[in-house]
Amino acid sequence: MDRRLFLQMVGAGGLAATSVACPRFLSKAKGGPEPPAPFGIPTSCELCPNKCSVLAMVEDGRVRKLNPNPENPKSRGMLCARGNAAIQQVYDPDRLKQPLIRAGARGEGKWRPVSWDEAFDYAAARLRVTRDKYGPEGTLWSSTEGFQEVFFKNLGMAFGSPNILRHPSLCLASVNLAYSVTFGTVPSFDLLNAKYVIMAGANRFESIITPDTMDLIGGVMERKAKFVYLDPRFTVTASKADEWYPIRPGTDMAFILAMIQVIISEERHDKVFVDQWTLGFEQLAEHVKGCTPEWAEGETGIPARDIRRIAREFADAGHRAVFYAGRRSSWYQNDFQMRRAQAILNAIVGNWDREGGMVPNRKVAKGEFLFLPWDDPKASRVDEIEKAFPLASAKDGAYLPLRENVLKGKPYPVKAWMIYKQDPLNAVPDQGKTLRMMEGMDFIGVVDIAMSDTAWYADVVFPESHYLERTDPIEVMPGIWPAAVLRQQVVKPIHDTRPCLEIAQGLAKRLGLSDYFDYTIDQWIEAEAKELPVENGLEYMKKHGVVAFSEPKYGTTRNAVYRFVTKSGKIELFSERLQEAGHDPLPAYAAPAQPPAGRYRMILGRKATMTHAALANLPWLHEHNPENDLWLNAGEAARLGIRTGDLVEVSSTAGTVRLKARATEEIRPDCVFMLHGFGKKSPWLRSVHNVGAADAVLLETAWDKVSGNAAMHETFVKVVKV
Numbered sequence: 001m002d003r004r005l006f007l008q009m010v011g012a013g014g015l016a017a018t019s020v021a022c023p024r025f026l027s028k029a030k031g032g033p034e035p036p037a038p039f040g041i042p043t044s045c046e047l048c049p050n051k052c053s054v055l056a057m058v059e060d061g062r063v064r065k066l067n068p069n070p071e072n073p074k075s076r077g078m079l080c081a082r083g084n085a086a087i088q089q090v091y092d093p094d095r096l097k098q099p100l101i102r103a104g105a106r107g108e109g110k111w112r113p114v115s116w117d118e119a120f121d122y123a124a125a126r127l128r129v130t131r132d133k134y135g136p137e138g139t140l141w142s143s144t145e146g147f148q149e150v151f152f153k154n155l156g157m158a159f160g161s162p163n164i165l166r167h168p169s170l171c172l173a174s175v176n177l178a179y180s181v182t183f184g185t186v187p188s189f190d191l192l193n194a195k196y197v198i199m200a201g202a203n204r205f206e207s208i209i210t211p212d213t214m215d216l217i218g219g220v221m222e223r224k225a226k227f228v229y230l231d232p233r234f235t236v237t238a239s240k241a242d243e244w245y246p247i248r249p250g251t252d253m254a255f256i257l258a259m260i261q262v263i264i265s266e267e268r269h270d271k272v273f274v275d276q277w278t279l280g281f282e283q284l285a286e287h288v289k290g291c292t293p294e295w296a297e298g299e300t301g302i303p304a305r306d307i308r309r310i311a312r313e314f315a316d317a318g319h320r321a322v323f324y325a326g327r328r329s330s331w332y333q334n335d336f337q338m339r340r341a342q343a344i345l346n347a348i349v350g351n352w353d354r355e356g357g358m359v360p361n362r363k364v365a366k367g368e369f370l371f372l373p374w375d376d377p378k379a380s381r382v383d384e385i386e387k388a389f390p391l392a393s394a395k396d397g398a399y400l401p402l403r404e405n406v407l408k409g410k411p412y413p414v415k416a417w418m419i420y421k422q423d424p425l426n427a428v429p430d431q432g433k434t435l436r437m438m439e440g441m442d443f444i445g446v447v448d449i450a451m452s453d454t455a456w457y458a459d460v461v462f463p464e465s466h467y468l469e470r471t472d473p474i475e476v477m478p479g480i481w482p483a484a485v486l487r488q489q490v491v492k493p494i495h496d497t498r499p500c501l502e503i504a505q506g507l508a509k510r511l512g513l514s515d516y517f518d519y520t521i522d523q524w525i526e527a528e529a530k531e532l533p534v535e536n537g538l539e540y541m542k543k544h545g546v547v548a549f550s551e552p553k554y555g556t557t558r559n560a561v562y563r564f565v566t567k568s569g570k571i572e573l574f575s576e577r578l579q580e581a582g583h584d585p586l587p588a589y590a591a592p593a594q595p596p597a598g599r600y601r602m603i604l605g606r607k608a609t610m611t612h613a614a615l616a617n618l619p620w621l622h623e624h625n626p627e628n629d630l631w632l633n634a635g636e637a638a639r640l641g642i643r644t645g646d647l648v649e650v651s652s653t654a655g656t657v658r659l660k661a662r663a664t665e666e667i668r669p670d671c672v673f674m675l676h677g678f679g680k681k682s683p684w685l686r687s688v689h690n691v692g693a694a695d696a697v698l699l700e701t702a703w704d705k706v707s708g709n710a711a712m713h714e715t716f717v718k719v720v721k722v
């Protein structure tokens with residue numbers, strides 16, 4: 001496609017949809033007529049966690065165009081700029097094209113292209129040596145979400161390692177745990193029908209979450225519901241809000257506790273709901289007594305009269321008012337407790353399971369492929385998560401505590417690291433430490449589609465086929481509008497690449513684990529499709545790419561027999577579980593440390609045309625994101641004699657980087673911001689190699705006390721003009 005046409009189609013930055021967000025869906029209702037066959041091969045985008053439904057138009061074996069698939073109520077007929085650019089990723093000359101074995105020193109960039117047999121033989125031999133010397137627990141298997149991640153994880157588990165490490169402890173572990181502790185589940189927010197929405201640093205117009213981003217446009221903005229946004233930066237989301245408050249970083253809990261204080265002291269909470277469904281209201285009322293808006297003004301910098309007014313408006317909007325949970329909650333060391341405060345605020349206005357409120361997720365049922373089970377690992381996890389964070393999800397692990405232990409060789413050595421669809425050198429704070437961890441490994445294997453920084457330091461690189469070249473398991477996407485989606489092959493692989501399942505099978509064969517991988521992807525999805533709630537599930541899925549419920553259901557849990565999945569069966573405002581684990585049973589505020597004179601707090605965030613540390617190398621997207629710069633408040637910049645475009649040196653106790661400055665009023669004076677995904681070490685990412693700077697170099701090691709989630713906004717940096 002013509003580049004100009006592409007840019008016109010996706011717009012310049014912000015949310016860019018090729019189709020209008022539309023709350024009417026074409027999905028087949030149970031027993032209803034089948035929608036017309038879609039135009040194009042249905043599949044699911046893999047360029048970010050949303051997995052929007054796509055219709056791929058193919059001509060002469062080449063993908064010509066990607067269209068949004070309107071049948072998916074989650075993606076609401078939207079395909080964002082990144083989703084559109086996936087077409088360019090398939091034909092990207094910088095893609096990995098065949099398996100590689102390191103030929104020089106780590107990071108030197110000397111590679112030997114090899115056959116798949118040689119890559120498998122080599123990696124399996126190294127994994128066996130590690131197992132013989134240190135046991136299977138001497139291996140680490142880390143990955144980020146993706147439809148084929150299951151096969152990678154299963155290989156690690158079949159190998160006998162307890163050290164399966166997934167991405168949540170870099171992302172949403174604290175928010176998920178906070179809502180689970182309070183409600184026994186993690187709900188969704190009905191933005192399509194809400195009347196009053198508060199978002200704290202959930203940058204939905206740039207950090208796209210489906211359907212929330214589209215519902216913010218089609219629901220909140222279109223219906224003129226009130227939208228209040230708190231963020232130390234003036235983001236695109238801030239520009240769309242009715243009210244934006246540049247809150248002092250790390251003080252959101254003070255704002256929330258003050259809202260609770262106003263609502264309770266003025267008796268604006270939903271008394272009937274609180275009496276019937278919650279536990280610990282009296283203790284909560286006592287707990288927030290001193291948390292007046294005047295007190296919160298001192299903490300947050302937001303005027304007391306606004307906090308009081310917002311609290312009143314919020315409570316008066318009743319169950320159509322939501323304090324949205326946010327997604328990346330890898331912010332502060334007390335992040336869990338801040339999210340708990342949000343959960344409690346939502347609970348007392350009675351928005352639980354109501355239209356326009358906070359709604360428990362529904363799921364589309366699917367079948368499971370039954371495979372041979374393996375033995376439980378004999379050793380305990382190297383991150384000691386069960387001991388250190390007993391409430392956290394042990395199956396996902398805790399990244400930063402794990403790295404600390406591996407570096408110390410405690411409680412046992414870990415000497416081989418397999419990595420799937422993840423770039424720890426950029427995704428994990430303190431790049432220097434991650435590099436040291438890599439240097440300590442006897443073996444590193446990476447499965448990726450591009451030569452990421454992490455792949456650049458590996459011993460073997462396995463190139464996975466692009467999502468448009470492979471068929472993946474059926475994935476269930478829970479929500480208010482739940483869907484099950486299929487990713488099916490659209491074109492044949494153009495290089496010597498393989499899907500993760502075949503990579504796992506190649507290794508399994510050489511590790512004596514073939515019995516656990518004795519199936520094909522077709523058998524796997526056939527078993528899954530059998531229990532989909534449509535006739536001829538597999539055939540339907542292949543034709544439409546999605547099975548979904550087009551109507552939400554509210555109030556299914558609001559009945560006399562429902563028990564929340566908590567110890568008391570109620571919503572736990574006060575949590576005995578937390579108390580028993582040695583944590584505050586009610587969220588207690590502690591003022592964040594303030595940066596000393598001459599230092600600034602580093603805060604992070606996203607842009608609509610990039611995903612994490614990836615994608616800036618794709619030409620269409622690179623044009624929107626040529627380089628990152630350091631957002632620095634204009635007043636501070638003037639004081640330091642720094643002008644936009646000047647080169648600055650930014651340093652923390654973890655490291656030092658250089659990049660250009662952006663002097664701007666769009667950020668508070670006490671913090672600085674830079675976009676993620678630049679300053680790449682890998683020369684194979686040509687457009688971003690040594691361009692701008694990598695924030696992971698600067699971020700220090702800190703984590704949330706309850707969940708073990710990384711705390712990525714706890715670093716203070718010094719900025720000087722070069």
Ligand SMILES: Nc1nc2c(c(=O)[nH]1)N[C@H]1C(S)=C(S)[C@@H](COP(=O)(O)OP(=O)(O)OC[C@H]3O[C@@H](n4cnc5c(=O)[nH]c(N)nc54)[C@H](O)[C@@H]3O)O[C@H]1N2
Pocket residue numbers: 046144146167170171172328330420421422423424426427428429447448449450452464465466467604605606611612613614676695696699712
């Ligand atoms: N500094 C900083 N760190 C962060 C964050 C931040 O905002 N700033 N965000 C955090 C959050 S919320 C998250 S979720 C994590 C994300 O952390 P990562 O998962 O590491 O994020 P990505 O940068 O998307 O990198 C994923 C890697 O997967 C590769 N990849 C893409 N598609 C495929 C595929 O189909 N198959 C395979 N095998 N590989 C593929 C890409 O080339 C890339 O190398 O980062 C966390 N870390």
Ligand SMILES: Nc1nc2c(c(=O)[nH]1)N[C@H]1C(S)=C(S)[C@@H](COP(=O)(O)OP(=O)(O)OC[C@H]3O[C@@H](n4cnc5c(=O)[nH]c(N)nc54)[C@H](O)[C@@H]3O)O[C@H]1N2
Pocket residue numbers: 048049171172200201202203204206207208209230231232233235247248249250251252326327328329331603604605606607608609610611612713
């Ligand atoms: N385009 C795009 N969309 C994405 C992704 C992507 O990489 N690109 N990634 C997806 C993933 S995995 C995730 S987890 C989500 C993340 O989406 P979000 O949860 O929205 O997280 P971030 O975009 O990291 O935004 C954090 C915001 O919080 C602000 N902030 C920093 N400190 C504070 C504070 O103390 N208080 C308040 N109130 N605000 C603060 C920052 O300035 C920033 O704007 O996005 C998803 N969607």
Ligand code: SF4
Pocket residue numbers: 045046047048049050051052075078079080081082083084208210
């Ligand atoms: S939001 Fe964009 S990148 Fe993410 S899955 Fe949807 S289309 Fe793909």
Ligand SMILES: [Mo]
Pocket residue numbers: 170171172327328
């Ligand atoms: Mo994330």
